[in-house]
Amino acid sequence: MQTTTHPVNKTPFEGFEKNQPYSDRIARMKYDLLSSSYEADIERARYYTQAYRETEGSLPAIRAAKGLEKTLRHMSIKIDDDELLVGAKTIKKVAGPIGIERSLSSLMSFVGIQFQGKDVDAIRFMDKVGGNSPEFLKGYLNLPDEMVHEFSNEILPYWEGKDLHSRMVDQWRKEGVLREGEPTKGPVGAGGMQGHVTVGLQKVLDLGFSGIAHQAKTQLDRLKNDAPLYDKRKDFLEAVQISANAVIEHARRYADLAETMARTSSGGRKKELCDIANRSRKVPELPAGNFMEALQSIWMTQITTVISYGEDSIFAPGRVDQLLYPYYQKDVEAGLLTKEQAIDIIEEYLVKLSTFIAFGANNITIGGMDKNGASAVNAMSYLFLEAHENIKGLRNGLAVRISENTPRSFLRKVVETHRRTAGVAFFNDTVIIRDLNQDGYPLQDARNYSIVGCVEPTGTGNNNGYTASNSIRLSAILEMALHEGRQFGADWQQMGSKTPLPDTFESIEDVKKAFVDQLQYNMALMVKRANIKDKLFADAFPTPLLSSTIEGCVESGLDLTSGGSKFNHGGVSARALATVANSLAAIQWAVFEEKLVTMAELVEHLKNNFKGAEALRQKIINFAPKYGNADPKVDDIAVWVAKVYSEEARKHACILGGVYRPLLVASGTHVYEGRDTGATPDGRLAKQPVSNGISPANGTEKNGMTSVFHSVCAVSAIPMPDGTGMNMNFNPAMIQSEEGLEKLTSMLEAYFEMGGRHIQFNPYSKETLKDAQQNPKNYPDLMVKVSGYSYRYIDLSKALQDDILTRTEFSA
Structure with a gap:
């Protein structure tokens, strides 16, 4: 020690x-x-x-x-x-x-x-x-x-x-959902950890961990008259008490250390260490009484839940402006805290959050509406914007909720903040609350959502999250639809259902039917694997500390992994929407309309990575319809792909309760999915990145930003309760002037009125990004939006840097 x-x-x-x-x-x-x-x-x-x-x-x-x-x-x-x-x-x-x-x-x-x-x-x-x-x-x-x-x-x-992953793979094989020699990460992924939870910080602030331990003891005492139920709940409720007391003891260790250090310190630092000791003896054991105590309690809770889980598991703090504003207001009114002091400690909190390694682990949510539908923007919302801008965001994602009642002055301030850092993402309350409400969240709970992970809306301190622990590779689904359930380069392995030979396809509807057959087969396979994994979590790897903060768990006597939270569901993520939509549109155009090539010939070209067919590939790239240009010929296909994916996910029940909620985001994995995917009918070569989230494929947007919005908003009408990711690059000159800031603010308002769910920008020129690639020492704190999450540009692989560079740079 x-x-x-x-x-x-x-x-x-x-x-x-x-x-x-x-x-x-x-x-x-x-x-x-x-x-x-x-x-x-x-x-x-x-x-x-x-x-x-x-x-x-x-x-x-x-x-x-x-x-x-x-x-x-x-x-x-x-x-x-x-x-x-x-x-x-x-x-x-x-x-x-x-x-x-x-x-x-x-x-x-x-x-x-x-x-x-x-x-x-x-x-x-x-x-x-x-x-x-x-x-x-x-x-x-x-x-x-x-x-x-x-x-x-x-x-x-x-x-x-003994570890969960080994037991999971062994159980998959025993139950026949993973064949010998088959990779665990093929067209479907179900081996991701759970996580993606908004910690119940409000409960900790209100009760402290001593109150939570007392709540668990009281609940256990109530069950003593029901012997069968008592036996089933006893271990979890005792584990909550052990875990809560462990956190209290851990905080006291810091109090002891601060007191020891204070003895050999002097001046201002001596007082600071004494204050640290006093705070650490109070929180998070007891309810927070002021702003500093509240932020210390929040931070200690976050780091101990991460330690308990064992990795940076995407545990988001949630709506920090709503959590902290009452303490800030009280302290300011009492003359105990200034705005400048509050910003300084918020900046420290944001720097500390950037030590979390997992991408998306530290998404902070501000703004939006309260449970009654009124604007929730407060002074703390502005302070987090200012602090975020001051430190240039670092790796923290700042999720800004925009509702119809959001003051325009706040939206304008967000845009100004975004001019200096790429950490801001914009979320449309109207669309997200609609999806959550349709998914079973009562309106007040839906209005209180937070963003977790990259772009995923979840209940705040009341659900199990798990938004991205499973995945479907839509590009592989298309590949298998064109190759009888096998991927190009893996003829020996039947990964999907046995769909017809492509030379029997007589129309685009035949191609789409094969796509749906492969999607259904692989979604069902993913669900079987995911349910096995989640049962193993419940049976062998519960999370009593995290569960103790989540609404419903102590009340039900059930761990989060056993479905104890107020809301339960599974999650599945996908990417390559534009790649698939453009490919289907290319088949319709090149094979069935222009008859430039037969279906069998096209598939052979794909297998050979368009070798000897570059002229055909260029025709497809330049003349076939492309998503992102307000062209209904391809936008309708994109909507269809999103719809069948969403419906197929949501028809499957999760072992914890609820259904599998769909997500369309890349998290940077579109680059790596592309490496495992052969050439696609839209002209993309093998191993190149597939498209990310619901964004158009890089470089295919030819008709300007408004046309992109029309295409993306058409897809946003499809229910995606776990969210969608929309990424764009624009030239920083767009927002250097007051006129430019005003235009971008109006553009965002228009986008959300059209029904856009989410959007984020990188406000850097290609010249800046290229120079950062070549001279990384000159850009130590250049943060970019990769695909839903923020990351330091010079720490990204060249493949991810190049993917950001090849995005279309909009200038108006």
């Missing part, structure tokens, strides 16, 4: 700290973050392994709680010189806890390289020797020899065959 201070490096590096309005304290914290590299930390894996060894034979909820208790009791802690908010997932600056019980691969996945892939050599080496090999642990994750030895010889052997 280690308890120490951690002095920050105060030397700015090239391109950083130029004319920034925030304090020197925040500048140092930001620099320290951006100059830190990803590392591994095995402490959680160590203590969970010890606890699980000690609790063999105990029930799963108790084992999970004891694992958290031991970890929070013994993990290393520190208080940095500039910190006012205390608590961290690990003692290292940028490292995630390792959820060893969930997957033996979590050690290499937590660093984010599976998706961002900045270090190509590291990925190749990891693939060659294995992510858990000593060579990889030492060479790329900077683990010292003794930790490599401990992880390889003491931790890993215990979990062989």
Whole structure:
């Protein structure tokens, strides 16, 4: 165990700290973050392994709680010189806890390289020797020899065959939903972890964890007269009490450390450390009483739920402006807090959130409407905008809800903020509340939604999320529709249903029927796999701490993984909408209308990646209809694809309750999906990225921004309760003038009036992005929207950087 201070490096590096309005304290914290590299930390894996060894034979909820208790009791802690908010997932600056019980691969996945892939050599080496090999642990994750030895010889052997992922794959094979030799990530993906939850922070602020523990004890006492039900609920409710008390004890460790440090400190820092100690003895044990206590309680809750889960699992804080405004208002009126002090501590909170590694993990929601339909914009909404702009967003996503009652001055301020950072995403309350309400959320709950992950609307502190833990590759569905249920390059493997030979297709309707057959087959397969996974979570890997904050769980005596929350559902994500729609339109145009090629010939060209057919490919690229140009010939097809996907997902029941809710977003995975997809009929070559979210395919929008909006809004009319992602690039010159800001504000208003669900922009020129690619040291805090989430541009793989570069740059 280690308890120490951690002095920050105060030397700015090239391109950083130029004319920034925030304090020197925040500048140092930001620099320290951006100059830190990803590392591994095995402490959680160590203590969970010890606890699980000690609790063999105990029930799963108790084992999970004891694992958290031991970890929070013994993990290393520190208080940095500039910190006012205390608590961290690990003692290292940028490292995630390792959820060893969930997957033996979590050690290499937590660093984010599976998706961002900045270090190509590291990925190749990891693939060659294995992510858990000593060579990889030492060479790329900077683990010292003794930790490599401990992880390889003491931790890993215990979990062989016991972790959730291993048990899941084994069960898939036993139940015949995964054949020998079949990859676990083919046309369908069902192996993702759960997560994607808005933590019940309001409950923690109102009750404190002592109140939550008392609530669980009271509920357990009520059940004593019902022996069968008592036996079923006892372990979970006891686990809640253990977990809540573990968090309280953990906060007190910080109080003790702050008091120790205060003894050798002087001046202002001595007072700060005494205040930290006093706060940490109160929250999150007890209800928060002021603004600083509320933010400290929120932060400690967030990091301990992440530790309990074992990875940066997309646990969003939700509607922070609504959570914090009452405390801010009270303190300001009492003369205890100034606006400038509030902004400074919010900036620290945002910097700390950027230490979360998983993309989308830290989406913050502001604005929108209250439960009665009135505007919920308040002073705190503006303060978060200002703080976000001051630190240039970092990796935090700022989800701004826009309703018909949103003050135009607020929308204008959001646009001004977006001029300096790409972290803002815009969400249409009217469309999202409609979808949630139709999906079973009462109107007041629907109005209180938060954004989690990349673009996914969820209930706030009252549902299980799981919005992106399963997926369907629409590009693979199309490929199999054209190849009798097989993918090009994998003739030996029947991955889908046996649909007819393509040379028997006599019309586009035959092609669409084959597409639907493949979609139905693979969606059913995904659901079977996902339900097996979710049952394993419920049976063996519950989450009592997170569950304790979620409405319905303590009341029902059921863990979140067992369907205890107020609202339950499953989730499935997809991408390549434009790729599929353009491909179907190309088949209609080239095969059945212009008769430039037969169906059989076209499929052969696809198998051969258009080798020898470049003239045909260019005709398709230049003359076949393309989604994003307000052309009903292809827009109607895009709407049809979205409709059959949405309906097919929502007809399947989730084992936890509710149905599978559809999502259309890429999260950057459209680049990697493209690598596994052959050439497509729209002229896209094999291995090139497929389209992302509901955005048009890169470079195909020829008729301007308004035409793009017409196409996208047509798709947005289809229910997608888990959300859609719409990405655009525009030239920054558009918003440098007051006139430009006014035009963009009006454009957003028009887009939402047309029925758009979501939109986000990268306000950087191609020249800037190219220069950042070539001279990364000059752009240490250039943040971009990848596909629903924000990320530092220079940390992205070249493939993702290139994908952003090839997006159409709109200038008007």
